[in-house]
Amino acid sequence: MEKYIFYILSVIIIAFAVASVSSRKMLRSVIYLLFVLCGIAGIYFLIDYNFLAAIQLTVYAGGIIVLIIFSVLLVHHIEMELEMAKPLRKVLTGLLCLLGLGVFLYTIYNNDFNVVENNVTTSTADIGAKLLSYDAGGFILPFEVISLLLLASMIGAIVIAKGRKLNDKNNEAL
Amino acid sequence: MIAGISIYEILTVTSILFFIGIYGFITRKNLISVLISIELILNASVVNFVVINKYLYPDMLQGVIFSIFIIAVAAAETALAVSIIINLYRQISSVEVKDTEIMKY
């Protein structure tokens, strides 16, 4: 049963990913991305990482996609068709990507993974304890760094998006 | 663990996703589309972290925690990218990649 669900999810992910990078309508492209992200969240559910799936849905699907949609709406007409790359470039890039994929798969299938059969379930409490632990192997320092990074990027985003209009009242042209 | 699915199959899916992202990054002509491609690439790598954690080291949480960090960084990156795109649109009224090449030589 899970096997088939995984295949379905895989097909969804790959199909929508392709659609997302080839759609000529901006907004559609973003929505296809949303489906991809949801499919990935499904994979997380399948391998029993429920907390991660929830994060995937809230942060990606709920946050980032909304952000991108807003920016699309701010800078585009919804009906606008996107300009496409030259066919030669598409073919070249496609070949390059296929070659890279070949390298990847060749490496993966030649590698003997030491798979451990298990059914361990990870609780949110474990993740939280690990994140805030300051023992050996604890992640308190990266956690703090990430919080700082988020703060900094928030301020940076505000300052950049605000532009120079408010700082320079005399120069209305900018 | 997904019953009946080996790690190879999952890694194959993520590799395909990764190269679709790269294809998009190189061929798309619009900054927001480029951003979407980057999200695809990031997601492919996140899934890799998680899957390897689950299949090879089920007793540990490093992969999961790294995925959380990557998601956080992706969120920060997206926020900044969107603000830059909006600012750029104000300055040159365009979000096309070909209009943002003034840094060449």
Added chain:
Amino acid sequence: MNISYTILIPLIPLAVFLLLGLNSKRIKPAISGYIGVLGLSVSAVLSFYTAYQYFFVSGKVDGVYQTFVNKSVWMNFTETLHIDMGVLIDPISIMMLIVVSIVSLMVHIYSRGYMKGDDGYTRFFSYLSLFTFSMYGLVLATNLFQIYIFWELVGVSSFLLIGYYYTKPSAVSAAKKAFIVTRFADLGFLIGILIMGYFTGTYDFETLNNPEGAVILNWASTSFMGLSVITWALLLIFIGGAGKSAMFPLHIWLPDAMEGPTPVSALIHAATMVVAGVYLVARLFPMFYFVEHGFALNVVAYVGAFSSLFAAIIAITQTDIKRVLAFSTMSQIGYMMLALGVSGYDGHEGVGYMASMFHLFTHAMFKALLFLGAGSVIHAVHSNYLKDMGGLRKYMPITNITFLIAALAISGVPPFAGFWSKDEILVAAFEHNKLIYYVGVFVAGLTAFYMFRVYFGIFWGKEKQYEHAPHESPLSMTGPLIVLAILSAVGGFIPFSELITPDRIGFEAHLNYPLAAIATGVGLIGIVLAWVFYKKENSLSDKYALAFGPFYRWASDKFYIDEIYLFITKKIIFKHISAPIAKFDKKYVDGTMEGIGNKTVLISKAIKGIQSGKVQDYAFSFVMGAVIIALVFIYLWTN
């Protein structure tokens, strides 16, 4: 004997130099003159006190004059090889202190009158102080490196003072010439010092000069091209001394150096700096004497004798009175060198060394006097040339008398100072080397002749009508003349033989009557000849000049030594060595470098299109590179 206060002797002029040099625009000329004179008076008093203490109170232990050293390590190279800074007190350094103090003080006082109204009055005094500081430092140096440092400093001050009238092209070129020639000679000095340091492991005079020390006893341990390396070092050091002391063939800068103000010529180019070479040889005298059985000392003797004769002949033909005096200086320094060269070491054998120092002392007095007197005349007539002078005795009585005393002193007429020192030199030469003795006697006659030629030419000769009646110089100028004249007259009675000898013991000097009579006679013949030729205006001199014909012209043009130098440098070195090298440098070395630069620019212009500025192009290249590298690794790992 506590000598720590002697460090003040050089430091006071240094302080004056800094004070005047840094505030040259702010200090009034009159005040700066007083500051200079005052500072130097203090130094002079200290020098006299030191001399008195040393020679008559506490310098002698068991009948031998001791060396007192007060120094501290400045730069440390190895256990034994280090450069010190300090003061060294021994008979010759004290003697030089006295000479520098007296002449410098007199010149300072004199300059207050001579330089009156000059634009760079304060600058002049600051330079004089710098020079005096350097000269004191040179005299008091405790080791070869310290002496070298101050050696260069006097060179610089000499350069500054020769080029004092820096708006005059001839003064500028003379300053450059003096600097370059002496600098060239100093290269030899430096190499000599380095060789000395390398092979002996010390720069210290006391260690080097100790007759029983390892340096002198082991001189034969290393040899190079048939001579001991120590001899080579001494010869190279002597090149430095010869450059500073204007010995043939490095003398060409001295006549041109007369472009400087006359007090400068009196101080630097007659009395003090130019005898630094003699002082250097005297300073290293035990080494010169003992190493290689005095080979280097013989070189000194012959160079001195030749320069002495050479300069005396040129001096006869010159018409610029300062140039006559310059060649006379060169000739007299040759005398001193010659005296050092024929000196022995023990007891009465050391008469040459003593005579050299004696002559250095007396010569400083009367040559400074001659220059200052000439300056006084030039000040009155506004010309350097003999043809513009004549009959000045009526206008300038004090200058006349003092100049006459100096001329008598240099000619070796008893009882003036020059007689005594010259006599000792001739005694030493007679006892050791007859050839040099004959040269010495001949030069004595020539000296008397050219000196009185100048004297009669200035103060007697033709009764010239002057546009502005010349008048006697002010007291600030005649005062020093009188002081120096007294010293020139009585300086010969100082018992040098008891104070300054190589072995420091002292001996009783006796006048060698036959030799003294010969020397005096030759001198008198020279004076009489000059009297016949130049006392009254007549054509006798021109006739004889014509009789000597080419030789006269040859001597008058200074034996074309300058031209030879110019020929060697310009025609040979510049044209056939420097110019091709410069061409090679421009064409090939520069060309290669510029070619590389130009090619880089061209290539980058051609390939800059690769940098499209589009992130996606870069991403494409990046991914491609990554894939290729991955393929390479896979290939390497699987095989």
